[in-house]
Amino acid sequence: MSWVRENLFSSWGNTLTSCFIGFVLAWALVPFVDWAVISADWGGSKRTDCNSGGACWVYVIQRFDQFMYGFYPVSERWRVDVVGILLVVALTLFFWPRVSARLALLCWALALFFCWFLLTGGVLALPYVETPLWGGMMLTVVLTVGGLVLAFPVAILLALGRRSSLPLVRISCTVFIELWRGVPLITVLFMASVMLPLFLPDGAGVDKLLRALIGVSLFAGAYLAEVIRGGLQAIPRVQYEAAAALGLGYWKTMTYVILPQALRHVIPGLLNTIIALFKDTTLVLIIGMFDFLGIIQASLNDQEWLGLAAEGYVFAALIYWSICYSLSRLSIKVEQHSGVHRV
Amino acid sequence: MGCITHRLYGSFLDKNLWQSVRHTAIFWQLVAVAVIAAGGMWLFGNILDNLDNRGIASGFSFLKSTAGFGISTSLIDFTEASSIGRAFWVGLLNTLMVSAIGVVLATILGFAVGIARFSNNWLLARLAMGFVETLRNIPLLLQIFFWYFAVLRSLPGPRQSYDIAGLAYLNNRGFYIPKLEFFDGSGWSVVGIVILAVAAFCLRRHRVVPRISVVLAVLILVFLLVSASVSVPALKGFNFTGGSVLSPEFVALVIALSSYTAAFIAEIVRAGIQSVPRGQIEAADALALSAKDRMRFVVIPQALRVIVPLLTNQYLNLTKNSSLAAAIAFPDLVSVFAGTALNITGQAIEIIGITMAVYLTISLLIAFAMNAFNRATAMRGLSTG
Numbered sequence: 176m177s178w179v180r181e182n183l184f185s186s187w188g189n190t191l192t193s194c195f196i197g198f199v200l201a202w203a204l205v206p207f208v209d210w211a212v213i214s215a216d217w218g219g220s221k222r223t224d225c226n227s228g229g230a231c232w233v234y235v236i237q238r239f240d241q242f243m244y245g246f247y248p249v250s251e252r253w254r255v256d257v258v259g260i261l262l263v264v265a266l267t268l269f270f271w272p273r274v275s276a277r278l279a280l281l282c283w284a285l286a287l288f289f290c291w292f293l294l295t296g297g298v299l300a301l302p303y304v305e306t307p308l309w310g311g312m313m314l315t316v317v318l319t320v321g322g323l324v325l326a327f328p329v330a331i332l333l334a335l336g337r338r339s340s341l342p343l344v345r346i347s348c349t350v351f352i353e354l355w356r357g358v359p360l361i362t363v364l365f366m367a368s369v370m371l372p373l374f375l376p377d378g379a380g381v382d383k384l385l386r387a388l389i390g391v392s393l394f395a396g397a398y399l400a401e402v403i404r405g406g407l408q409a410i411p412r413v414q415y416e417a418a419a420a421l422g423l424g425y426w427k428t429m430t431y432v433i434l435p436q437a438l439r440h441v442i443p444g445l446l447n448t449i450i451a452l453f454k455d456t457t458l459v460l461i462i463g464m465f466d467f468l469g470i471i472q473a474s475l476n477d478q479e480w481l482g483l484a485a486e487g488y489v490f491a492a493l494i495y496w497s498i499c500y501s502l503s504r505l506s507i508k509v510e511q512h513s514g515v516h517r518v
Numbered sequence: 519m520g521c522i523t524h525r526l527y528g529s530f531l532d533k534n535l536w537q538s539v540r541h542t543a544i545f546w547q548l549v550a551v552a553v554i555a556a557g558g559m560w561l562f563g564n565i566l567d568n569l570d571n572r573g574i575a576s577g578f579s580f581l582k583s584t585a586g587f588g589i590s591t592s593l594i595d596f597t598e599a600s601s602i603g604r605a606f607w608v609g610l611l612n613t614l615m616v617s618a619i620g621v622v623l624a625t626i627l628g629f630a631v632g633i634a635r636f637s638n639n640w641l642l643a644r645l646a647m648g649f650v651e652t653l654r655n656i657p658l659l660l661q662i663f664f665w666y667f668a669v670l671r672s673l674p675g676p677r678q679s680y681d682i683a684g685l686a687y688l689n690n691r692g693f694y695i696p697k698l699e700f701f702d703g704s705g706w707s708v709v710g711i712v713i714l715a716v717a718a719f720c721l722r723r724h725r726v727v728p729r730i731s732v733v734l735a736v737l738i739l740v741f742l743l744v745s746a747s748v749s750v751p752a753l754k755g756f757n758f759t760g761g762s763v764l765s766p767e768f769v770a771l772v773i774a775l776s777s778y779t780a781a782f783i784a785e786i787v788r789a790g791i792q793s794v795p796r797g798q799i800e801a802a803d804a805l806a807l808s809a810k811d812r813m814r815f816v817v818i819p820q821a822l823r824v825i826v827p828l829l830t831n832q833y834l835n836l837t838k839n840s841s842l843a844a845a846i847a848f849p850d851l852v853s854v855f856a857g858t859a860l861n862i863t864g865q866a867i868e869i870i871g872i873t874m875a876v877y878l879t880i881s882l883l884i885a886f887a888m889n890a891f892n893r894a895t896a897m898r899g900l901s902t903g
Contacts, residue, residue, distance in 0.1 A: 182640035189639050196641045343547040347554060357881040358874045359838035365856050366874070369866040373568045374561045454657040461845050468660055475667070484668040492656045492664070499655035 211489065222480055234480050235490045241474070242490075245310015245465055251302060255313050258290045262320065287324060306384040310465035312494070317384075318456040318466065322391035323399075323449060329392070330399035335429060337400065338407055348400075355397035360458050363390045368462045387459050395452050402444040406437035446506035450499050467491065565867065580863045581606070587858055589849045591765055602859050609854035610876060616771055616850060617837040617880075623776035624836060625829075628783025633813065635788050646784065653781035659842055661778055666770035666846045676757050687751055687758060693769050694751035697762040698742070707745035714738050767848035771840070779836045786828045790821035830888035834881050841877075851876060 183193040214229030217236070225231035235242075244252050265286045268279045294317070297303035309317065336348030355363065367390030368383065375381060381389075410433055418428040438445075460469030471487045474480065569576055581603035589596050593611045596604060634646035653661070671690055673680070679689035687694040700708060718734040751761030794817050802812040843850035844857055856873045860866060 182638070185638065192637075192639050193641050196639075196645055200645075341543050341547045341550070344550050347550065354874075354878065357878040359841040359852070359877055361841045361844060361852055362856060362870060362874050362877065365852075365860075366870050369860065370870050373565050373866060376564050376567070450655075457657040457659040458842070460659070461842075468657065468663070472663060484663075484672070488660060488664045488668050491660055495657055495660060496652065496655045500651065503655065 230486050230489070231483055232486065234483050234486055238474055238480075241311060242467065242470055243312045245314055245470055246308040247304060247310070247313065248302070248308070251296070251304055254293050254296070254301070254304075258293055259313075259316075261286050261290060262316070283324075287320075306382050309384065311470045312467045314384075314459075314464065314469075315453070315456050315467040318388065318391055318459060319449070319453045321388050322395050322452060322456070325388060325392035326396035326399055329396040330403055331434065333396060333400035334403035334407055337404055352397045352400050355394050356401070360391075360394050360455050361461055363394045364458060364462050366390065367393075383462075383464065387462065387464060391452070391456065391459075394455075395448065398448050398451070399445070402441050402448055403437065405444060406439075406441035407433065409440050410437055443506045443510040446502055446509065450502050450506075453502070454495065454499065467494070574864060576865075576867070578868055580865050580868070583863070585859070586862065589854060591768060591849055602863065605859055606851075606855050606872070609849060609851035612849055612854075613837075613840055613843075613851040614880075616768070616775070616840045616843065616848070619772055620775040620779065620836050620840065621833050623772065624779035624783055624832070627776060627780035628832075629787055631780060631784035632787025632791070635784065636791060650781045650784050653778055654785075658774060658778045658839055659845055662770055662774040662842055662846060665774050666766060670766040670770050676753065679753070679758075685750055686761075687753075690766065691757070691763070692766050693764040694758045694761050695764065696748050696750045697760075698746045699749045700746045707741045711738055711741050711745075714741070765848070767843070767846050770846060771843050771848050775836055775839060778839070779832055782832050782835075783829065786825055786832065787821070789828075790823075790825035791817055793824045794820045826888065826892045830885055830892075833884050833888065837880055837884065838877060 184190045209229065211230050214227045215232055216225040216227050216229060217232050218224065219233045220237060222231070222234070224233050240249075240252075244255055247255060265279075265283055268282055292298060293301070294309070295304060295306070333348050333352055336344050337352060339345045339348070364387060367386045371381060371386050371389065414432055414436065415428065418432040423432065456466055457468040459466050460472060465473055468491055471491050475484050475487050582601050584598075585596075585600050585602050585605045586598055587605075588598050589605065589608050591612060592608045593615060594604070594608060596608050631646045631649055634642050635650075637643045637646070673688060673690040676687075676689045676691060679687040679694075681687055685696050714734050714737055718738070749760045751758040751763075798816055798820060799812065802816040807816065840850055841852040844853040847853060851873060856869055860869045863869070
């Protein structure tokens with residue numbers, strides 16, 4: 176009771192604010208909860224099963240598989256599930272204290288190759304599934320993870336290059352980074368989808384997904400490079416001097432001394448970049464790919480399920496929100512954790 | 519003897535060592551340049567081949583050709599007979615307009631929410647936190663779609679519009695707002711108003727002439743009264759006449775952009791306020807400043823030094839994010855130029871090149887302006903926190 180008085184009704188202004196917010200919340204939330212939960216339709220299989228006036232979750236439930244797998248053939252969807260499980264396992268490797276970073280990286284590289292072959296198929300009696308059939312959450316994850324994996328080595332080289340003592344290397348890396356950071360992702364994607372075919376030799380047709388991946392990874396690479404550069408700057412000079420005293424050359428200094436420390440410093444920053452990238456992959460729908468948001472957006476125009484924009488967007492928002500929010504909590508946790516162990 | 523040997527040998531070694539280090543450096547840089555140049559040549563050669571094969575003429579003459587398409591929202595006159603070059607300017611001006619309005623709204627909202635997180639009202643602080651955590655973690659494109667398709671396009675038609683105090687109307691065709699209409703030949707009074715407004719802004723802290731800003735405000739009002747009238751939208755038949763209309767695309771884009779960016783700005787403001795040392799707040803309390811004055815005169819000016827450089831990034835992001843307009847067909851630069859014009863002319867390289875160059879220029883200009891502002895605010899007061 177005293178808590179309420181202190182935090183909500185301590186003064187006239189305070190009381191007024193509390194009442195006003197309470198009123199607005201009640202005005203907005205009560206109808207929303209009523210729409211989304213109380214009078215919503217959950218069971219059924221057709222549009223006509225939704226007749227209570229609330230949200231028509233039947234549509235989301237009926238379409239759920241498509242939202243997750245896109246147009247991936249139903250009989251082959253177990254391959255996507257295997258890849259999903261594999262990714263989660265591979266992700267936990269990084270947070271497993273007993274596994275060395277090198278082993279984790281090796282596992283990752285192997286896992287990614289395996290995933291790519293499993294998803295595309297065409298080998299070992301697995302039917303070939305062409306990439307235009309990929310879609311939904313699966314495509315979103317492929318774009319995020321694939322973009323990151325392609326971007327990461329580039330980003331490390333760019334970050335090192337930008338801090339290089341060789342002026343020409345430094346200038347070209349700086350220009351490259353700032354070029355991608357200065358333009359919107361859409362123009363990069365347009366470039367990748369329209370211009371890239373012109374850049375390549377005639378006849379070297381590149382898959383649309385691969386083109387989008389190249390665009391995403393160039394863009395993400397520039398941002399990652401800046402995050403990694405922040406970590407490199409945080410490494411004290413004595414570390415370089417100690418490495419030099421041991422007679423290590425430039426690449427050995429970087430691989431064994433500087434980068435392991437620098438990357439550990441910037442894990443929260445990397446996670447934030449991953450969150451941003453995960454949200455940004457929605458832009459591929461503008462170049463005509465059906466990622467998670469894209470496939471929901473497309474399904475809203477289905478003649479059988481018209482007028483369900485609110486349901487579709489609320490569902491999409493809920494999924495995106497839970498993933499991004501958990502990642503951001505993870506980033507905060509890692510930050511606090513590393514703060515304890517920092518010297 | 520030993521000394522001389524050492525000196526000779528040492529200087530010889532030093533020189534050699536220095537030269538070898540320098541030569542290695544030059545060597546690696548040349549390698550880097552050679553790799554970049556070779557890659558560039560290869561790509562360029564491919565482009566020439568491809569353009570040749572496809573029969574696409576390169577060059578910028580397409581900018582003078584007739585557009586052949588209309589644009590719904592335009593700050594300058596544009597018809598189907600106008601040139602593609604003019605369509606470029608229409609798109610650029612729309613991008614700049616959306617960004618400018620978005621930046622202003624996002625800043626106001628972001629500061630309000632950021633400061634509200636420190637409110638001693640629990641409900642308000644939580645609400646501010648909820649705002650930030652919700653908007654930050656949902657893709658901007660989804661938010662734009664939500665506002666456009668689920669909210670604005672689902673509004674009732676003109677006859678059942680939402681009436682806002684009889685001055686503005688909201689329906690599925692857009693947001694109808696009152697408009698200032700200047701009488702013919704009132705150009706000079708517009709100039710006068712602008713001069714007065716600038717004077718009012720410059721003299722707002724002037725203490726020699728008392729109430730100078732009030733005088734100027736009254737003068738501006740008088741100028742407005744003699745030179746312009748307000749046109750209020752009114753329902754005539756099936757649609758509204760008078761006033762001006764903001765298209766649903768524009769409203770959705772501005773709401774989504776500014777609230778999304780505001781969530782990030784609020785976090786920056788919070789970090790800035792938290793960076794002000796506790797001693798400063800205690801000192802303000804010791805001077806018996808009220809909570810409002812403490813915020814306004816002690817905390818915010820010092821927090822600004824942390825906030826402004828970070829704000830630059832958000833303004834840049836907002837400007838770049840305004841390109842998502844293409845998804846709901848608001849005619850911004852990307853939508854009109856890199857979308858429609860590209861499809862019509864097929865000049866991919868030139869058009870994407872120009873579009874990217876424009877965004878790069880805008881980014882550099884904003885960064886430059888904000889750095890200048892940063893220097894100005896950093897100089898005032900203490901140099902170290």
